[in-house]
Amino acid sequence: MPIQALKPSSSLYIDNYHTKMACEKSHIQCSSKVGIIGAGISGIAAAKQLRHYSPLVFEATDSIGGVWKHCSFSSTKLQTPRCDFEFSDYPWSERDNASFPSHVQVLEYLYNYAEHFDVLKYVKFSSKVVEIRYVGGRKTTQLDLKPEEYGSLLNGYPAWEVAVETSQSTKVEWYAFEFLVVCVGKYGDVPRMPVFPPRRGEEEFLGEVLHAMDYAKLDEDAARELLKGKKVAVVGYKKSAIDLAVECAAANQGPEGQPCTMVIRTLHWTVPSYSIWGLPFFLFFSTRSSQFLHERPHQTMFKTLLCLLLSPMRRGISKFIESYLAWKLPLVKYGLKPDHPFVEDYASCQMAILPDNFFEEADKGNILFKRASKWWFWSRGIEFEDKTKLEADVVVLATGYDGKKKLQDLLPEPFSSLAVDSSGIMPLYRGTIHPLIPSMAFVGYIESVSNLHTAELRCIWLARLADEKFKLPSIEKMLEQTNEEIQVMKRTTRFYKRHCISTYSINHSDDICEEMGWNSWRKNNWFSEAFSAYNSQDYEEKKEN
Secondary structure, rough: HHHOOOHHHHHHHHHHHHHHHHHHHHEEEOOOOOOEEEEOOHHHHHHHHHHHHHOOEEOOOOOOOOOHOOOOOOEEEEEOOOOHOOEEEEEEOOOOOOOOEEHHHHHHHHHHHHOOOOOOOHEEEEEEEEEEEEEEHHHOOOOOOOOOOOOOOOOOOOOOEEEEEEEEEEEEEEEEEEEEEEEOOOOOEEEOOOOOOOOOOOOOOOOEEEEEEHHHHHOOHHHHHHHHOOOOEEOOOHHHHHHHHHHHHHOOOOOOOOEEEEEEEOOOOEEOEEEEEEEOOOOHHHHHHHHOOOOOOOOHHHHHHHHHHHHHHHHHHHHHHHHHHHHHHOOOOOOOOOOHHHHHHHHHHOEEEEEOOOHHHOOOOOOOEOOOOEEEEOOOOOEEEOOOOOOOEEEOOOOOOOHHHHHHHOOOOOHHHHOOOOOOOOOEEOOEEEOOOOOOOEEOOEEOOOHHHHHHHHHHHHHHHHHHOOOOOOOHHHHHHHHHHHHHHHHHHHOOOOOOOHHHHHHHHHHHHHHHHOOOOOOOOHHHHHHHOOOOOHOOOHHOO
């Protein structure tokens, strides 16, 4: 039968034939059209939504879970309520429980989800991706493609070759895929390390230095043994540093215990709970009406003018929250009150929930604080720019991770250089597609108050894009959209490089829904639409059927 007479359903046969022939010539495995790198929350979400393609998921370790498995401490807990951190079609068994789940409970929930939807069969554990090559040849293989168009995700021939190293063999295996989804995330694997002047680095220190990532690899007994009876300095003041300080204080109870000193360069706002002066926190940022106060990408001239007129109310809400935190917590007493507005931390996803006993341990003298913009090592501890010195036996660097380096080391040129723009942010259309990198998607690189919900909705969108249920705008238009998002973040917070959409997350979801042909207003009535919090349950797919 002539090719022209084939039904549309037969095109899959032709695509598979071309792919198979290409793979046989190069002795590369082509068992699936779709490859996924990483089996954290984003990778599992992507595998579930793309499961009709039988994707191959490469996970470098022996477990799913990503940072929840490999970068968590014994005290690590979820930062949001259960109902704000769940898949739309798989609610927590106790979703109304007000307590925050431990990292163990989060992992259990993720495993149960993966087993329920039979996703684990797609995962190749202990399989580390060590090299990626682009073989798509967009210009020579898509003659009908206009240069300004991105094209389809699946084109019937391999676009990417992936080299995988397994723990069972020293031999590197190569796989070919039409479409590749990168879900390695921004955290874990590559620690961000401080840079010191000559002869002032950790080699000068006689004690022990380790990064929070290395501390997370210790079991509970080994971690306690490392900290017990030791003078410990924790560098940092984000969630990992705060949890570390509390664990250090717990290991040093009693007369022989030593205080833990937090070395802080940049202060951030912390909150004791999701309640502000008796009002639920979601009223301030997680409803459609509250987000109406904030700037969003590509808003109308009227909305821009309205944002300007409403700016006093926006600042007033931030001040209202700050006044509660200064009253509730001893921030002034310990010199921990930030100079920047609360909304800037919220807009950059840096607001941390404090452990219940954090300031209780500080009041007992078990946790001390030292502000310093510059520091370096000396033989017995840390020296600061004001010439003061801190004696220490152990220094733990809770200085974050270099997600940019991790990604750029993985991608080949020229895509490695194109991955981030001049401001250090990945320009991702809908938080997923890089306009300049063909046949590849990135999930888990933009942040919100609920990263799980953010990842799942974008995976739903991605699966429909792969199925060609809608088309992408031109490359130029996608770059315009991403640039506008970046400019909004720059105008909203000085910490814009974290690529957080928390102040306009509902609008971001609206755009995704409209592109998929869904109704963007997800509530049952206008009052709920305006004043109820949005969460994953609002985006359950069956609502569209």
